[in-house]
Amino acid sequence: MIFKKSLNILGTKYRLVLKDLDGIWGLFDWRTQKIYVDESALEDPKDFYTTLIHELGHGVFHEGSILQAGIPKEVEEILVDLYSKVVYSEVILPLLKEIPPPVPKDDTIEVCDEES
Numbered sequence: 001m002i003f004k005k006s007l008n009i010l011g012t013k014y015r016l017v018l019k020d021l022d023g024i025w026g027l028f029d030w031r032t033q034k035i036y037v038d039e040s041a042l043e044d045p046k047d048f049y050t051t052l053i054h055e056l057g058h059g060v061f062h063e064g065s066i067l068q069a070g071i072p073k074e075v076e077e078i079l080v081d082l083y084s085k086v087v088y089s090e091v092i093l094p095l096l097k098e099i100p101p102p103v104p105k106d107d108t109i110e111v112c113d114e115e116s
């Protein structure tokens, strides 16, 4: 699985942290500028990438101040979820089919035991 540990969301640097999230796939935390993805998502590229894109979507909503436009949190959730599914099927999946999955290198995976 290839991904960046440091993610630039509209000029703000976020850190991608893989850890056991105890039943949830992902979490966007603007306070600590971290995006969490459950480490079990690494077992399936679809789970990993749709979760990461979903959480990046929350980052765009936050950093782009879109919520200040009065969009309810429930609508944000639906939008980032639909968007992550489309980006996965139309962008990520074709790339995964074209490029054989690489052997993960130690420096591409971070497993964190810290509490969120």
Ligand SMILES: [Zn+2]
Residues within 6 Å of the ligand: 054, 058, 077, 080
């Ligand atoms: Zn969400």
